[in-house]
Structure formats: C-alpha cells, structure tokens
Amino acid sequence: xxxxxxxxxxxxxxxxxRALLRFKEGKISVLALIGWVVxxxxxxxxxxxxxxxxxxxxxxxxxxxxDLLIYGSIITLFYLIFRIYVKLxxxxxxxxxxxxxxxxxxxxxxxxxxxxx
Amino acid sequence: MKLLILVPAYxxxxxxxxxxxxLKKLNFKSIKKEIVLINDGSTDRxxxxxxxxxxxxxxHPINRGLGGALGTGLQYARNMNADIVxxxxxxxxxxxxDIIRILKPIIEKKxxxxxxxxxxxxxxxxxxxxxxxxxxxxxxxxxxxxxxxDSQSGLRALSKNAIGKIQIKMNKMEVASEFFKEIKKNNLxxxxxxxxxIYTNYSRGKGQKNTNAINILVxxxxxxxxxxx
Numbered sequence: 001x002x003x004x005x006x007x008x009x010x011x012x013x014x015x016x017x018r019a020l021l022r023f024k025e026g027k028i029s030v031l032a033l034i035g036w037v038v039x040x041x042x043x044x045x046x047x048x049x050x051x052x053x054x055x056x057x058x059x060x061x062x063x064x065x066x067d068l069l070i071y072g073s074i075i076t077l078f079y080l081i082f083r084i085y086v087k088l089x090x091x092x093x094x095x096x097x098x099x100x101x102x103x104x105x106x107x108x109x110x111x112x113x114x115x116x117x
Numbered sequence: 118m119k120l121l122i123l124v125p126a127y128x129x130x131x132x133x134x135x136x137x138x139x140l141k142k143l144n145f146k147s148i149k150k151e152i153v154l155i156n157d158g159s160t161d162r163x164x165x166x167x168x169x170x171x172x173x174x175x176x177h178p179i180n181r182g183l184g185g186a187l188g189t190g191l192q193y194a195r196n197m198n199a200d201i202v203x204x205x206x207x208x209x210x211x212x213x214x215d216i217i218r219i220l221k222p223i224i225e226k227k228x229x230x231x232x233x234x235x236x237x238x239x240x241x242x243x244x245x246x247x248x249x250x251x252x253x254x255x256x257x258x259x260x261x262x263x264x265x266x267d268s269q270s271g272l273r274a275l276s277k278n279a280i281g282k283i284q285i286k287m288n289k290m291e292v293a294s295e296f297f298k299e300i301k302k303n304n305l306x307x308x309x310x311x312x313x314x315i316y317t318n319y320s321r322g323k324g325q326k327n328t329n330a331i332n333i334l335v336x337x338x339x340x341x342x343x344x345x346x
Contacts, residue, residue: 096185096288099177103189104196110171
C-alpha cells in the first residue's frame with residue numbers, strides 16, 4: 001500500500017511541477033495555477049488519508065467515499081467538456097472571421113475580370 | 118436603390134450556371150442590382166462558372182459553412198451601403214421570379230425581414246423534410262418566440278435597417294434560426310410570402326441531412342443557455 005501511495009505522490013509532485021513550470025512560462029494564469037494546485041493537493045490528501053472522502057460523503061448525504069469520487073469526477077469531466085466545446089466554437093468563429101477578412105480583401109468584380117482580359 | 122443578391126455556394130458546379138443565368142434575367146426599374154456569389158471554399162468549378170457569368174465573387178479560402186458565407190455577404194452589403202439584400206440558395210431550389218414578390222414588402226416599407234415560405238401554399242416538400250421543418254419551427258418559437266411556417270427557407274429579403282442590425286455569428290446551418298434570434302433582439306418586422314420550391318434529387322442531396330437536425334438542436338440550446346455573446 002505504502003509503495004502505491006509513494007508512487008502516486010511522485011506523480012502528483014510531477015503534475016504540480018508541470019503546472020508551476022507552465023505558470024512561469026506565462027502559459028497559464030495565477031487562477032489556473034491555484035486551481036491545479038488545490039486539485040492536486042486534494043488528490044494528495046485522499047491518497048494518504050482515504051477516510052476523508054467517506055467523511056465528506058457523509059456530510060453531503062452520499063453513502064460511500066468512492067461514490068463521492070465518481071460523482072465528483074463525472075461533474076468535473078462534464079464541465080471540462082463544456083469548456084472545450086465553448087472554446088472550439090470560439091476558435092471556429094475566429095477562423096470564419098479570418099476567412100471573411102481574406103474574402104473581403106480579394107473581391108473579384110466583373111470589371112476586374114474584364115481588365116484582366 | 119441598391120440591391121445585393123447573395124448566393125452562398127459550396128461545390129455547386131452542376132446547377133450554378135442555370136441559377137446565375139436566372140438571376141441575371143431579373144430587371145428592376147429603379148433598383149440597381151448586384152449579384153454576389155460567396156464561394157465558400159469550393160473545390161470544383163464553382164468560381165470559374167461565377168466568373169464566366171460576370172458576377173461579384175467573394176471567396177473563402179476554406180469551407181466555413183452556410184452561416185459563415187452569409188455573414189461574409191452581409192458584411193460586404195454593409196461595406197457597400199446596400200439598401201436591400203436578398204439571400205438565394207445556389208442549389209437551384211428557388212425560382213428567381215419569387216425575388217420580385219419577396220422584395221415588395223421591403224420596398225413598401227411594410228417589413229424589415231421577408232422570408233419566402235415553401236409551406237404557405239400547397240407545398241411539394243417531402244414529408245420527412247416537412248416534419249423536420251415543423252420541429253425547427255417549434256424550436257424557433259420556444260427559443261426566440263417568432264412563429265414562421267418555414268424557418269429554414271434560404272430565400273430571404275432584408276431591409277437596410279435589418280442589414281445594419283443583423284449580426285451572424287454561427288457558422289453552419291444553424292444560421293437559419295439565428296436570423297430569428299436577431300429579429301427578436303432588434304425588434305424587426307417579419308413577413309412571410311409563399312414561394313415555389315423546386316425539389317430535385319440534386320437539391321435534396323445538397324441540402325441539410327435530416328440527422329443534422331439533432332446537432333443543430335444541441336447547438337442552439339447551448340447558444341441560448343450561454344446567452345448572447
């Protein structure tokens with residue numbers, strides 16, 4: 001058990017270091033960094049004190065700690081998918097704006113065609 | 118008065134020549150007409166055919182979908198200070214003669230947005246299309262509280278007021294419903310005029326796939342929930 005716990009901890013440390021690195025590079029905001037660190041901190045707590053989840057689950061009226069984890073994961077995943085969906089739509093729109101700009105800069109009018117001939 | 122006829126086209130080489138020839142036949146007394154083909158990244162001879170027909174061409178470098186193409190056309194109309202815009206499908210399902218009828222309420226200042234409905238008079242629309250259309254109409258009513266018998270029609274006329282106010286953001290077929298969101302938002306006057314629809318195997322194949330309706334439904338609901346960005 002202790003080996004798996006150490007292994008998971010190493011992974012968490014690796015993940016946190018990645019987040020810190022990306023923050024240093026200016027690729028993620030302070031808010032995102034705090035979000036990631038808090039998330040991994042929770043994972044760390046759950047790794048070493050698994051009883052915590054059962055305790056929270058009971059407060060929330062969910063039977064077992066494992067159930068709480070699954071519910072939490074599903075909600076998080078849904079939210080992330082929604083975020084990606086919105087982001088994708090945004091990118092699609094930006095591409096359209098780009099295509100529009102090009103189209104409006106290179107208008108081919110009948111007169112121009114005549115001149116070419 | 119300046120009229121722009123916007124024809125969004127994506128790989129329409131088979132019918133485009135006939136469509137453009139029909140549009141060129143239209144003549145108005147006091148209106149200056151310009152046919153604008155929006156080539157939405159076609160990979161066939163669409164652009165060459167349009168060039169041969171001597172119409173204005175706006176070319177998207179890549180395919181962006183119907184909404185993207187109409188948005189480009191409307192932006193061009195604003196740049197050109199057009200007084201009236203007509204949108205006309207390139208797949209040959211509309212009759213150019215119907216343009217005169219949908220223009221009338223705009224010229225007489227009785228409406229800001231006229232939609233040519235394929236369902237107001239004994240329609241030849243295939244039953245599966247009729248059903249999808251009906252669902253789209255209901256959704257339209259629930260989302261933007263505008264009741265239209267043929268919300269998905271591609272033949273529309275816009276007044277100068279509408280051209281200035283309507284902002285198209287959606288890229289694909291959802292644009293048909295987005296028009297009504299903009300109508301509602303800007304309090305524009307809508308009118309429906311019965312038109313003829315020519316259903317050939319070609320235009321059916323080019324139009325929306327029935328299954329696409331679900332995709333559109335999800336997008337519109339999210340759009341409504343996410344608010345008006």
